[in-house]
Amino acid sequence: MTSLPVFEAVGRHLSVARAAEELHLTAGAVSRQVQNLEAFLGLSLFERGHRRIVFTPAGEAYWAKIHTLLSELRDVTRALSADADDRPLVISAPRMFLQIRVMPALGSLYRRHPGMVVRFVTGQPELEGLDGAIFVGAGPRRGFVTEPLAPANLSPVCSPSYLAVAPPLANRHDLARHTLLRSAEYTRNWERWLGPDAAEVFARARFIDFESSGLELTAAEEGLGVAIVRLRLVKDQIDAGRLVALFPEHVVHEHYSFTFAESKLRSPRFRQFRNWLREAVAS
Amino acid sequence: MTSLPVFEAVGRHLSVARAAEELHLTAGAVSRQVQNLEAFLGLSLFERGHRRIVFTPAGEAYWAKIHTLLSELRDVTRALSADADDRPLVISAPRMFLQIRVMPALGSLYRRHPGMVVRFVTGQPELEGLDGAIFVGAGPRRGFVTEPLAPANLSPVCSPSYLAVAPPLANRHDLARHTLLRSAEYTRNWERWLGPDAAEVFARARFIDFESSGLELTAAEEGLGVAIVRLRLVKDQIDAGRLVALFPEHVVHEHYSFTFAESKLRSPRFRQFRNWLREAVAS
DNA sequence: CCGCTCATTTGAGTTTTTCTCAATGATCGG
DNA sequence: CCGATCATTGAGAAAAACTCAAATGAGCGG
Numbered sequence: 001m002t003s004l005p006v007f008e009a010v011g012r013h014l015s016v017a018r019a020a021e022e023l024h025l026t027a028g029a030v031s032r033q034v035q036n037l038e039a040f041l042g043l044s045l046f047e048r049g050h051r052r053i054v055f056t057p058a059g060e061a062y063w064a065k066i067h068t069l070l071s072e073l074r075d076v077t078r079a080l081s082a083d084a085d086d087r088p089l090v091i092s093a094p095r096m097f098l099q100i101r102v103m104p105a106l107g108s109l110y111r112r113h114p115g116m117v118v119r120f121v122t123g124q125p126e127l128e129g130l131d132g133a134i135f136v137g138a139g140p141r142r143g144f145v146t147e148p149l150a151p152a153n154l155s156p157v158c159s160p161s162y163l164a165v166a167p168p169l170a171n172r173h174d175l176a177r178h179t180l181l182r183s184a185e186y187t188r189n190w191e192r193w194l195g196p197d198a199a200e201v202f203a204r205a206r207f208i209d210f211e212s213s214g215l216e217l218t219a220a221e222e223g224l225g226v227a228i229v230r231l232r233l234v235k236d237q238i239d240a241g242r243l244v245a246l247f248p249e250h251v252v253h254e255h256y257s258f259t260f261a262e263s264k265l266r267s268p269r270f271r272q273f274r275n276w277l278r279e280a281v282a283s
Numbered sequence: 284m285t286s287l288p289v290f291e292a293v294g295r296h297l298s299v300a301r302a303a304e305e306l307h308l309t310a311g312a313v314s315r316q317v318q319n320l321e322a323f324l325g326l327s328l329f330e331r332g333h334r335r336i337v338f339t340p341a342g343e344a345y346w347a348k349i350h351t352l353l354s355e356l357r358d359v360t361r362a363l364s365a366d367a368d369d370r371p372l373v374i375s376a377p378r379m380f381l382q383i384r385v386m387p388a389l390g391s392l393y394r395r396h397p398g399m400v401v402r403f404v405t406g407q408p409e410l411e412g413l414d415g416a417i418f419v420g421a422g423p424r425r426g427f428v429t430e431p432l433a434p435a436n437l438s439p440v441c442s443p444s445y446l447a448v449a450p451p452l453a454n455r456h457d458l459a460r461h462t463l464l465r466s467a468e469y470t471r472n473w474e475r476w477l478g479p480d481a482a483e484v485f486a487r488a489r490f491i492d493f494e495s496s497g498l499e500l501t502a503a504e505e506g507l508g509v510a511i512v513r514l515r516l517v518k519d520q521i522d523a524g525r526l527v528a529l530f531p532e533h534v535v536h537e538h539y540s541f542t543f544a545e546s547k548l549r550s551p552r553f554r555q556f557r558n559w560l561r562e563a564v565a566s
Numbered sequence: 567c568c569g570c571t572c573a574t575t576t577g578a579g580t581t582t583t584t585c586t587c588a589a590t591g592a593t594c595g596g
Numbered sequence: 597c598c599g600a601t602c603a604t605t606g607a608g609a610a611a612a613a614c615t616c617a618a619a620t621g622a623g624c625g626g
Binding site: 298299300310311314315318331332333334335336 | 572573574575576
């Protein structure tokens with residue numbers, strides 16, 4: 001069953017290489033799928049010319065039938081799936097989340113749903129004109145579904161080199177003697193993490209502010225000070241030893257949520273996207 | 284793609300359990316395949332009733348189409364595959380090999396090729412009326428293909444308990460003081476293994492002969508003496524410690540071959556069987 | 567009304583399949 | 597004759613599917 005679409009593609013191009021490209025597979029994988037099918041059928045579908053392949057009579061006859069059936073199958077499935085809406089989905093998400101968690105997975109979305117078109121926007125607090133929004137915190141609204149998506153635990157981080165030369169950091173109050181990095185978009189993160197200590201630390205610490213989020217992360221990696229970030233977003237840097245999380249016992253537990261109008265659930269396309277999103281960012 | 288036949292079966296029975304039975308799967312596996320399909324489509328195909336499932340409108344419409352397409356697909360494939368011959372394949376094989384290596388795998392043959400009918404016969408040395416024959420040794424014949432199938436290494440075996448109480452067995456000549464078990468069908472196995480020593484050992488050893496092969500194996504397990512067998516056929520007993528192989532450095536290396544008329548290769552059904560056979564007894 | 571049973575689902579872990587990567591063989595154009 | 601291209605193969609990695617066991621949730625007989 002798995003090998004049929006592969007065979008169809010190979011037959012259409014009469015080329016393993018081009019079929020592989022179309023299917024986002026390697027030539028080796030395609031070659032093997034065709035062999036599987038041949039072994040199952042107990043006959044050859046292609047003549048293996050030295051650098052090309054040609055149908056056997058049986059292969060050609062079979063291909064014609066399979067080709068028709070598969071395209072009907074695709075039509076049937078598409079009809080069910082496409083169901084009206086062909087305008088792009090508009091999804092809002094925090095910039096960093098988008099960049100680090102969503103973008104790298106986008107390939108798998110388009111692979112699974114070739115017809116899907118999604119436009120991502122950042123920094124749009126209003127749900128008007130959106131099909132869905134990803135954010136931290138906030139409560140459910142009437143007529144809207146809000147579901148947890150991924151952890152968004154808040155923690156200060158800095159580079160190991162900064163830690164080595166900076167003043168001591170035994171407890172949260174010591175932060176008052178450090179350089180704290182802030183991005184304009186999320187200035188409240190420090191307040192949320194410091195809690196009651198915020199006023200005291202704010203009065204004495206030195207701040208460096210960045211226009212756009214993401215920059216403070218680079219600054220932290222460069223050893224300029226202490227940034228506050230969603231831990232999961234800097235997993236790579238931490239694993240690589242380029243950043244360390246401070247006060248691991250003091251993480252503020254929050255999570256990203258996904259919100260959308262209940263009515264969106266009626267759209268198959270939206271549900272495909274939602275299913276994919278939940279898988280893609282689950283970890 | 285994989286989930287479509289599963290969905291079709293579930294829809295036809297309106298029951299996960301019965302579909303699972305038909306497909307030789309567990310209910311859990313079937314349940315998951317349907318869920319995969321639903322996730323991919325982004326909509327529900329069944330209403331999950333309390334102890335039963337019912338189509339959603341979309342599910343029913345989709346099923347009807349899928350059902351038709353899949354049955355056409357099966358027809359097309361069967362037409363290619365069945366290609367004339369519907370009389371059973373007749374295959375000859377040594378009784379023990381059949382019983383131990385082939386029978387346990389037969390399930391997978393019928394699962395893969397539901398239409399296949401095979402009749403196995405034993406003890407038929409002539410190729411007349413056979414589609415293929417499995418045997419040890421013998422040479423290729425004109426117009427026939429002979430291909431190696433599986434190792435058939437010859438070695439004496441006995442039970443550990445026999446070994447414990449029997450006379451010493453330091454070398455092959457010691458066998459002359461032992462009880463050797465023979466089956467009527469394969470009396471020559473001892474000669475082949477003993478080689479030049481055969482005459483000497485035969486003159487002095489005590490033999491117990493059995494009418495049908497397989498019996499001498501049971502006798503060996505019971506500690507009655509030393510049998511000579513194809514090693515691979517007693518793998519289970521050796522692994523379980525019920526038999527031990529003697530003189531492991533002195534195995535006679537032979538192998539089972541599969542022979543058939545070249546012309547058989549034109550029959551898809553025969554080729555399916557041959558592909559299956561080679562996989563099934565590969566180890 | 568309660569415990570039983572049946573059908574489905576779910577969680578965890580294993581097995582099987584499929585895929586990628588790298589290497590090979592073999593032609594074709596230059 | 598050489599480099600490039602295309603198909604295949606082997607080995608190991610990744611992903612998918614499957615099994616087993618257990619949980620859920622209802623109907624049903626006692």
